[in-house]
Amino acid sequence: AQTVTQSQPEMSVQEAETVTLSCTYDTSESDYYLFWYKQPPSRQMILVIRQEAYKQQNATENRFSVNFQKAAKSFSLKISDSQLGDAAMYFCAYGIIQGAQKLVFGQGTRLTINP
Amino acid sequence: DTGVSQNPRHKITKRGQNVTFRCDPISEHNRLYWYRQTLGQGPEFLTYFQNEAQLEKSRLLSDRFSAERPKGSFSTLEIQRTEQGDSAMYLCASSLIGAGQGLTYEQYFGPGTRLTVT
Numbered sequence: 147a148q149t150v151t152q153s154q155p156e157m158s159v160q161e162a163e164t165v166t167l168s169c170t171y172d173t174s175e176s177d178y179y180l181f182w183y184k185q186p187p188s189r190q191m192i193l194v195i196r197q198e199a200y201k202q203q204n205a206t207e208n209r210f211s212v213n214f215q216k217a218a219k220s221f222s223l224k225i226s227d228s229q230l231g232d233a234a235m236y237f238c239a240y241g242i243i244q245g246a247q248k249l250v251f252g253q254g255t256r257l258t259i260n261p
Numbered sequence: 262d263t264g265v266s267q268n269p270r271h272k273i274t275k276r277g278q279n280v281t282f283r284c285d286p287i288s289e290h291n292r293l294y295w296y297r298q299t300l301g302q303g304p305e306f307l308t309y310f311q312n313e314a315q316l317e318k319s320r321l322l323s324d325r326f327s328a329e330r331p332k333g334s335f336s337t338l339e340i341q342r343t344e345q346g347d348s349a350m351y352l353c354a355s356s357l358i359g360a361g362q363g364l365t366y367e368q369y370f371g372p373g374t375r376l377t378v379t
Contacts, residue, residue: 179366189346190265191304191352191370237303246317247358247366248294251303 148173150240159228161261166213167223167255169238170210177243180214194236197221206249212224225257233259243245263305265371267353274343280341286355293336294368295328298350299320307323307351311358330375337372343378350375 150171159165171180182194198207199212204212209226225232238252266268266285274280286293291312296304307326308318322328325343330336340347353369 175276183370190372193367193369196367212339215378226287239303241366246306246309247292248306248309249296249304249318250306253301254303 148175148240148242148250150238150250150252151244152238152255154255155253156256156258158260160257162227164175164224164226165228165257167225167236167238167257169221169252171219171221171238171240171250173219173240175242177240180212180245181239181241181249182210182212182223183237183239184232184234185237191237195223207223212248218241228259230259230261233257265353265369266348266353266373267351267371269374270372271375271377272378275316276378277342278346279341280343280376281337281338282351282376284336284338284353284355284371286353287357287369290355290357291333292356292358293330294354295336295338296352296354296355298352298373299348303354307338340376343376345378348376348378 155206172252178199180197184194195207195210211224213222235254237254239249241249243256268283293305294309298304306319307322308328310330325341328338350373352373353371356368
């Protein structure tokens with residue numbers, strides 16, 4: 147069975163600085179996607195960034211970038227120039243391309259931004 | 262595009278009562294997913310529909326749970342004889358899968374229904 151592990155229950159960073167959230171996963175599949183979702187307090191989950199496993203190039207979305215290490219099954223999220231609005235729970239998720247494409251989520255990392 | 266909506270947002274019920282939640286997906290989306298999220302944990306998959314067909318159910322979905330998606334539009338999730346262990350956030354997500362739709366596999370989530378069983 148696929149599993150996703152986020153080893154950092156909580157992280158904090160000073161506003162304008164950079165923070166990296168860690169994620170590891172376990173799978174025997176070769177074709178899959180990895181995602182980082184953001185869940186602000188009492189608000190719905192939104193997609194931050196997506197990485198296709200077959201792509202070697204790391205995905206980037208504005209201030210958000212990933213470090214995807216397929217052999218190590220590692221998928222970390224780097225947030226540059228942290229802003230107060232980045233404060234939220236961040237979930238790493240895995241989904242295979244075929245079939246249900248259901249997502250398997252990690253336990254989440256609570257990110258606090260200190261002004 | 263008004264996004265995924267869920268009703269009610271909060272539900273408090275007594276143990277043993279039945280509850281029903283509704284999810285309205287993004288209108289053109291053909292896939293609809295239900296997840297359950299307990300406090301301090303990530304969401305866990307419960308079931309999904311492609312159009313009106315329920316194609317997979319997790320072992321987390323006991324016989325007390327039933328989901329429907331008539332006509333491939335909105336979906337309902339019913340829990341019969343609720344137990345305190347059913348207290349959680351129930352999330353709905355939708356996506357568009359098919360030829361020519363692009364391979365984004367992105368699921369769009371609703372705000373969730375928070376269930377408290379007393």
